[in-house]
Amino acid sequence: MAGGKMKREKPKASAKTAPYQGGISFHKSKGQHILKNPMLVDSIVQKSGIKSTDVILEIGPGTGNLTKKLLECGKMVIAVELDPRMVLELQRRFQDTPYASRLKVIQGDVLKTELPYFDICVANIPYQISSPLTFKLLNHQPSFRCAIIMFQREFAMRLVAQPGDKLYCRLTVNTQLLSRVSHLLKVGKNNFRPPPKVDSSVVRIEPRKPRIEVKQKEWDGFLRICFNRKNKTLGSIFRQKSVLSLLEKNYKTLCALNIPQQGSADKDDGDFDYSRFGNLNEDQTMEVDDDGGDEEMDMDDSDAEGGDGEASEFKDKVMGVLKEGDFEEKRSSKLSLQEFLYLLSLFNKAGIHFS
Numbered sequence: 630m631a632g633g634k635m636k637r638e639k640p641k642a643s644a645k646t647a648p649y650q651g652g653i654s655f656h657k658s659k660g661q662h663i664l665k666n667p668m669l670v671d672s673i674v675q676k677s678g679i680k681s682t683d684v685i686l687e688i689g690p691g692t693g694n695l696t697k698k699l700l701e702c703g704k705m706v707i708a709v710e711l712d713p714r715m716v717l718e719l720q721r722r723f724q725d726t727p728y729a730s731r732l733k734v735i736q737g738d739v740l741k742t743e744l745p746y747f748d749i750c751v752a753n754i755p756y757q758i759s760s761p762l763t764f765k766l767l768n769h770q771p772s773f774r775c776a777i778i779m780f781q782r783e784f785a786m787r788l789v790a791q792p793g794d795k796l797y798c799r800l801t802v803n804t805q806l807l808s809r810v811s812h813l814l815k816v817g818k819n820n821f822r823p824p825p826k827v828d829s830s831v832v833r834i835e836p837r838k839p840r841i842e843v844k845q846k847e848w849d850g851f852l853r854i855c856f857n858r859k860n861k862t863l864g865s866i867f868r869q870k871s872v873l874s875l876l877e878k879n880y881k882t883l884c885a886l887n888i889p890q891q892g893s894a895d896k897d898d899g900d901f902d903y904s905r906f907g908n909l910n911e912d913q914t915m916e917v918d919d920d921g922g923d924e925e926m927d928m929d930d931s932d933a934e935g936g937d938g939e940a941s942e943f944k945d946k947v948m949g950v951l952k953e954g955d956f957e958e959k960r961s962s963k964l965s966l967q968e969f970l971y972l973l974s975l976f977n978k979a980g981i982h983f984s
């Protein structure tokens with residue numbers, strides 16, 4: 630644990646349920662809504678299935694109410710906290726306790742921090758980093774066993790959505806490509822201090838082992854097109870001029886370069902950019918109810934169905950792929966992960982690429 634003044638943990642406030650606040654004022658801009666219900670903290674820890682040998686990653690420990698329980702269960706807690714006031718408070722709270730040698734506090738923005746090895750992540754996070762954090766964790770190597778994370782309810786429901794659910798979106802498919810996600814607990818606003826404006830949910834995320842390998846940029850480009858208008862048929866999406874001309878450009882470039890056609894299971898060169906899968910614009914914050922960036926865009930006249938000649942030949946090729954897999958009349962809102970993977974493989978087999 631980092632240095633700091635020695636001070637015993639403060640005695641509990643008169644009300645039994647009072648959370649340890651350390652006299653700190655909370656900043657909503659940093660997502661500081663601490664857990665004030667000890668029974669809820671117990672329940673989260675119990676559902677986490679922590680082993681006594683586990684190295685636990687906690688993101689945003691705040692004043693340490695969850696941290697304390699994690700220290701009781703695991704071998705080691707590594708806590709990443711942005712706010713130096715909270716870091717100091719954690720040091721004060723645990724420094725002269727038996728937990729001190731098993732707590733490591735890293736001060737900084739978790740999104741910019743190189744994460745160490747951990748077995749399990751348990752966290753009540755600032756909701757404004759939900760999406761990039763999820764993908765940062767899911768691309769962390771070596772992979773961890775599972776993550777138990779508190780999210781804004783709607784974000785959580787997007788993660789666990791199934792084809793046909795209202796909240797099924799690109800975020801859902803991207804998350805489920807990399808992990809199995811399940812809903813653990815509904816959490817009301819009054820369990821936090823100060824209470825946020827939205828309800829929350831605790832979700833369990835287990836990275837897939839082995840991973841489903843996709844070419845990242847290819848997959849991302851493909852899903853962006855599919856979810857551009859998720860309730861329209863794929864036939865109607867792929868007949869748009871803008872989509873056809875983008876795909877035709879890629880097709881001609883690859884033909885000109887005489888690059889052998891690759892299957893979708895090939896990996897990209899270079900590092901994975903987790904921000905591509907979950908950029909901040911489609912995140913859910915405590916205060917803003919954003920819809921995940923997959924709203925349907927109105928098609929303007931210039932983007933009506935594709936034209937004649939050479940373009941029309943390419944359009945036939947694209948439509949041929951959709952027909953081959955029986956996808957023309959299907960909609961992204963109802964397509965399973967396996968169907969998306971299959972459709973991309975059909976496109977790639979036909980030499981049609983999305984990056």
Ligand SMILES: C[S@@+](CC[C@H](N)C(=O)[O-])C[C@H]1O[C@@H](n2cnc3c(N)ncnc32)[C@H](O)[C@@H]1O
Nearest residue numbers: 662663664689690691710711712738739753755
């Ligand atoms: C919702 S509070 C949770 C506090 C505590 N874990 C609890 O449950 O009582 C989120 C915490 O994350 C911290 N935080 C905010 N942005 C962060 C970031 N980018 N990286 C690391 N910590 C961050 C905040 O300062 C705050 O302490």
